[in-house]
Amino acid sequence: MSHADDKNNTGQNPRQAFSNSENYFRQLTDTIPAIVWITDPSGYCTYLNQSWYEFTGQNEQEALGYGWLDATHPDDKQLSADVFLTANAERRPFRMTYRLKRKDGQYRWCTDSGRPKFNAAGEYEGMIGNVVDVHEERMATEKLRNISAHLQLATTASNTGTWQLDVQTRALTWSDYHKEMWGYDPALQNLVYEDWHKVIFPEDRTEAFYRVERALQTREQYEAVYRIKRAGDGVVRWMKSLGRYDYDDNGTPLTLTGITIDITEERNAMEVIRQKEQKFRLLAENLPQIVWVSDFFGNHEYRSSRWVEYFGAEDLENGWISRCHPQDRDRAESEWNRGKDEQRPFQFEVRIKDLNDNYRWHRSVAEPITDDQGSIVKWVGAFIDIHDMKTLEDQLNTLVTKRTSELARSNEDLQQFAHVASHDLKEPVRKVKTFIDRLLFEFKDELPERAVNYLSRINRASDRMQAMINGVLDFARIDNSRIIHEKIDFDDLLLKIREDLELVIAESKAQFVYSDLLPLKGTPILLYQLFYNLVSNSLKFTREGVAPVIRISTEIIQHDTTTADSTKPKQFIRIILRDNGIGFPNAHAEDIFKTFVRLHSRDRYEGTGLGLALCRKIVDRHEGKIVAEGIEGEGAKFTIELPE
Amino acid sequence: MEPRKNYTVILADDDFDDAELFQSVLSDVAPQIKFVHVEDGSDLLRLTEKLLPDAVFLDINMPRVDGWQCLKQLRESAIGERIPIFMYSTSSHSRDQQLSKDLGASGFITKPSEIKVLQQVLTNITQKLLDGDGLAV
Numbered sequence: 097m098s099h100a101d102d103k104n105n106t107g108q109n110p111r112q113a114f115s116n117s118e119n120y121f122r123q124l125t126d127t128i129p130a131i132v133w134i135t136d137p138s139g140y141c142t143y144l145n146q147s148w149y150e151f152t153g154q155n156e157q158e159a160l161g162y163g164w165l166d167a168t169h170p171d172d173k174q175l176s177a178d179v180f181l182t183a184n185a186e187r188r189p190f191r192m193t194y195r196l197k198r199k200d201g202q203y204r205w206c207t208d209s210g211r212p213k214f215n216a217a218g219e220y221e222g223m224i225g226n227v228v229d230v231h232e233e234r235m236a237t238e239k240l241r242n243i244s245a246h247l248q249l250a251t252t253a254s255n256t257g258t259w260q261l262d263v264q265t266r267a268l269t270w271s272d273y274h275k276e277m278w279g280y281d282p283a284l285q286n287l288v289y290e291d292w293h294k295v296i297f298p299e300d301r302t303e304a305f306y307r308v309e310r311a312l313q314t315r316e317q318y319e320a321v322y323r324i325k326r327a328g329d330g331v332v333r334w335m336k337s338l339g340r341y342d343y344d345d346n347g348t349p350l351t352l353t354g355i356t357i358d359i360t361e362e363r364n365a366m367e368v369i370r371q372k373e374q375k376f377r378l379l380a381e382n383l384p385q386i387v388w389v390s391d392f393f394g395n396h397e398y399r400s401s402r403w404v405e406y407f408g409a410e411d412l413e414n415g416w417i418s419r420c421h422p423q424d425r426d427r428a429e430s431e432w433n434r435g436k437d438e439q440r441p442f443q444f445e446v447r448i449k450d451l452n453d454n455y456r457w458h459r460s461v462a463e464p465i466t467d468d469q470g471s472i473v474k475w476v477g478a479f480i481d482i483h484d485m486k487t488l489e490d491q492l493n494t495l496v497t498k499r500t501s502e503l504a505r506s507n508e509d510l511q512q513f514a515h516v517a518s519h520d521l522k523e524p525v526r527k528v529k530t531f532i533d534r535l536l537f538e539f540k541d542e543l544p545e546r547a548v549n550y551l552s553r554i555n556r557a558s559d560r561m562q563a564m565i566n567g568v569l570d571f572a573r574i575d576n577s578r579i580i581h582e583k584i585d586f587d588d589l590l591l592k593i594r595e596d597l598e599l600v601i602a603e604s605k606a607q608f609v610y611s612d613l614l615p616l617k618g619t620p621i622l623l624y625q626l627f628y629n630l631v632s633n634s635l636k637f638t639r640e641g642v643a644p645v646i647r648i649s650t651e652i653i654q655h656d657t658t659t660a661d662s663t664k665p666k667q668f669i670r671i672i673l674r675d676n677g678i679g680f681p682n683a684h685a686e687d688i689f690k691t692f693v694r695l696h697s698r699d700r701y702e703g704t705g706l707g708l709a710l711c712r713k714i715v716d717r718h719e720g721k722i723v724a725e726g727i728e729g730e731g732a733k734f735t736i737e738l739p740e
Numbered sequence: 741m742e743p744r745k746n747y748t749v750i751l752a753d754d755d756f757d758d759a760e761l762f763q764s765v766l767s768d769v770a771p772q773i774k775f776v777h778v779e780d781g782s783d784l785l786r787l788t789e790k791l792l793p794d795a796v797f798l799d800i801n802m803p804r805v806d807g808w809q810c811l812k813q814l815r816e817s818a819i820g821e822r823i824p825i826f827m828y829s830t831s832s833h834s835r836d837q838q839l840s841k842d843l844g845a846s847g848f849i850t851k852p853s854e855i856k857v858l859q860q861v862l863t864n865i866t867q868k869l870l871d872g873d874g875l876a877v
Contacts, residue, residue, distance in 0.1 A: 526830060527757055529853035534761070537855045 131227035133164070133210075137220050139184040148227070153199025169195035169203050180210070187212040187220050193230065205234040251355065261289060261352040263312075263341070268292060277335070277358060279327035297323035297332065304337075312341060312349060321359070334363040386458075386479040392472055394436060406479075408451030416479075421447035421455050428460070439464055439472055445486075448479065456483035507575065514572035521565050529558045560704075567706035570625065571691070574713050579619050581739075586613040586650065586671075589620075593628050600635050610648040614669055618718050618738060626714045627673075629707040630734055634675035637696070639729070647674040652740065667740040668720065674733045680726035688724055747773040747869060748791065752784040752810060753799035753828065758851060762797070762828075765858045770866035781805025785813060792819055794869055797849075800829040800836065808843065815844045826865070 125132045126146040134143040141160050148159060152167045159167070168176050172194035183190035189211045195203035210225025248271075251258050257274025261267075266289040272282035278295050280287075296304050300322035311318035318339040323332055339354020380387040380400040389398040404410055412418060420428045428446040435442030443461040450456060462477035532555045540548065594601060594608065616623055631646060638644045653670045680688065680695055687693050689712040692705035708724075715722040720738040749766070753759050759777045766775055776793070778784045780802040788796075796814065800807035807827060814820030824846040829836065832850045840848040847865075852858050 526853050533854050
């Protein structure tokens with residue numbers, strides 16, 4: 097306090113005057129609610145008004161000089177001292193903020209500002225200043241800064257742009273992210289309402305504008321969904337904006353503040369779902385089946401319109417089960433429950449009553465829909481009307497039975513016809529032959545040689561016709577024959593055939609080559625016909641000047657039957673019959689088995705055209721197979737396979 | 741034993757050509773045998789009520805009463821038991837031959853188209869008839 101004392105003791109009158117004015121000043125300053133201080137040119141505090149002492153709880157001894165620094169926060173003390181002493185040394189104004197310890201022990205943020213003081217002569221007299229408690233403001237600012245930082249973080253992280261529109265000036269304040277969303281450079285400043293509006297997709301612009309205006313009138317939250325065509329690259333994105341107007345005390349709107357979110361992905365995902373659903377519904381509605389979708393428990397969420405058309409009502413008392421035929425109900429219910437329990441697709445057939453109380457057969461099918469984790473979220477199912485199909489099946493069975501019996505009858509008729517026709521045809525031929533024979537027998541000596549020749553030709557033609565008729569009769573008879581599987585000694589069979597063909601064999605000097613033949617299985621009379629025809633065939637189609645040689649061999653073969661039909665025989669006897677006759681081109685290998693097919697003129701080789709067709713038929717009836725191979729001018733080979 | 745003066749055979753056949761041929765051949769091989777031709781089984785049955793033939797030849801396919809019915813009725817009648825009855829048909833079917841045997845026919849003759857064959861057959865039959873051996877029934 098020596099400085100102050102020194103000051104106080106400088107000169108009487110001026111000191112008195114000063115003292116008066118100082119008193120006045122002190123009185124003045126002590127009564128105002130602000131802290132006021134005065135320092136001398138050296139920086140020594142000579143005065144602190146009453147407010148200081150009341151605020152800090154210090155007394156004059158503690159506070160004056162540099163003692164006031166003790167009241168500041170230890171962390172702020174050094175800096176505060178530096179700022180003050182520097183300003184004092186440089187004699188210029190300063191302003192600083194530090195924490196000042198209130199007498200209750202709480203540190204309060206305070207702003208201390210001072211100005212240099214000069215006398216009339218321009219000499220530096222020290223500083224005068226004041227201290228203001230700004231703690232609340234400081235706290236508020238800090239809080240705001242925190243909030244702002246959090247908000248920034250939040251909006252950036254959630255791809256949200258923030259904005260504020262000044263209603264009066266139409267100035268627009270956007271967050272950087274918002275600018276990016278619009279395709280603008282984040283550095284862009286001085287944005288206005290039009291900068292928002294012009295990027296909006298033309299079709300959505302009116303609606304977006306209308307929404308802004310409406311929120312103003314209704315004083316409700318502003319909300320708008322619209323597309324933008326991003327500035328720069330022109331990419332179209334879906335946006336959603338939310339905002340709220342702020343009003344002054346008179347109710348005049350000041351600002352519209354809000355956020356904008358890019359909802360393109362959600363929108364697209366929703367669109368996909370919507371389209372899928374639409375497709376499903378379109379499909380379901382157009383299907384002739386009754387389609388339904390249920391939740392996990394089977395409660396229907398959707399039913400196609402066919403449901404109502406069929407049942408006559410959307411909701412049925414006790415569900416569709418109640419509409420099942422009494423005979424099917426328990427089974428349908430247990431099938432349905434079992435399917436649900438086992439969580440697998442299922443189907444069953446059931447009669448269901450329609451709105452006119454008619455039962456129709458349906459196939460009920462259901463398929464579980466699972467989520468990503470594989471757990472069932474829904475069931476999709478349908479009732480498929482199979483009534484006509486089922487009825488048709490029955491009708492078809494009846495029809496088949498009927499047709500089969502008709503066919504059997506007509507087959508019988510045909511056989512009857514063939515028999516009668518052949519028999520009736522045989523009669524006249526026999527007569528012709530008889531009278532030719534009688535003619536020759538009685539008048540041979542009287543007839544000229546040419547007449548005898550003609551008669552023998554008529555006779556040959558009659559023979560051919562007789563053979564043909566017999567062939568047709570045999571052919572027709574095979575279908576009727578009962579197939580038995582008797583063991584037949586092949587050697588005996590061939591011996592009998594050779595006896596019956598004795599004349600031809602002798603005439604042609606034919607040779608037979610075979611040994612160790614396996615026994616055959618089949619119907620004796622038919623197998624006789626089969627080999628009789630084959631041997632006759634070989635004896636008939638001989639090369640001129642070459643004595644026929646007929647080779648026969650047998651072997652057992654296995655056939656892999658791929659069918660599940662176990663009754664189909666697997667073991668076969670393969671018989672190969674070879675001759676050295678005229679053969680035939682291989683292209684005709686199948687034709688020769690057709691009825692009335694002849695490869696040679698009748699004049700050269702006699703035949704009815706029925707022999708090999710008969711062979712094929714006999715083998716077919718035995719469930720075997722016969723094929724032919726031929727080399728023209730070298731011979732023919734017949735391969736027959738008969739079930740063992 | 742004095743040979744019988746009159747022998748009679750009856751042929752029941754609706755085919756006149758066949759009947760004519762039969763008669764022709766029969767008169768060649770055994771002119772002493774009387775030949776009677778009837779057109780079907782019913783005529784034959786009526787005839788045999790008055791006339792006892794020495795042999796009967798039956799065609800199978802005939803109107804009204806066919807060969808089989810005729811055979812059956814003859815064999816059941818008093819006279820039919822003692823006379824030879826032959827089936828004389830175009831058929832050569834084994835089934836017909838078997839049936840013929842079953843119904844008690846004395847033989848089954850397939851109508852031949854060659855006269856020589858018919859001559860042979862009728863010679864054999866008439867020889868036995870004329871020899872008085874009787875024919876195995």
